Amino acid sequence: xxxxxxxxxxxxxxxxxxxxxxxxxxxxxxxxxxxxxxxxxxxxxxxxxxxxxxxxxxxxxxxxxxxxxxxxxxxxxxxxxxxxxxxxxxxxxxxxxxxxxxxxxxxxxxxxxxxxxxxxxxxxxxxxxxxxxxxxxxxxxxxxxxxxxxxxxxxxxxxxxxxxxxxxxxxxxxxxxx
Numbered sequence: 803x804x805x806x807x808x809x810x811x812x813x814x815x816x817x818x819x820x821x822x823x824x825x826x827x828x829x830x831x832x833x834x835x836x837x838x839x840x841x842x843x844x845x846x847x848x849x850x851x852x853x854x855x856x857x858x859x860x861x862x863x864x865x866x867x868x869x870x871x872x873x874x875x876x877x878x879x880x881x882x883x884x885x886x887x888x889x890x891x892x893x894x895x896x897x898x899x900x901x902x903x904x905x906x907x908x909x910x911x912x913x914x915x916x917x918x919x920x921x922x923x924x925x926x927x928x929x930x931x932x933x934x935x936x937x938x939x940x941x942x943x944x945x946x947x948x949x950x951x952x953x954x955x956x957x958x959x960x961x962x963x964x965x966x967x968x969x970x971x972x973x974x975x976x977x978x979x980x
Contacts, residue, residue: 818880819914826909828867839896848878851969858960887938890923920944930956
């Protein structure tokens, strides 16, 4: 009987992870204001990506206008992965604060980075997403394999790009050094 216990896994605390948000917007004034709210909620920004043109879909065009830009903000303070639902609810609230007539002016999607993966939060269920609680789901959207981040079958086209893979690789190096 004691041999069975040698094979059982023992629950442990998860590693702390690097919180990030990916923001889509048309007008930079909304980004500047949202960054202040994000810093109030999540602390100092460790690093931000370059500003990127975003033209992967016209999904947001009617709501947010065109052309759209993307930026990633990585936060200095590490988080526990179980806090992702509350973080997503906070970013949704920030989006609402900057909405006009029920239309978002900025889309803020949180996620976290580990040495082995990039995880995104979502309010939408799908076959590859896991329910976390509070109406929030998570998906592993990139995995670190063969010395680079690689997409899955359902990874959004922009996250599957080499540009995003390099942004997350740079953030991964900062995480690894800390």
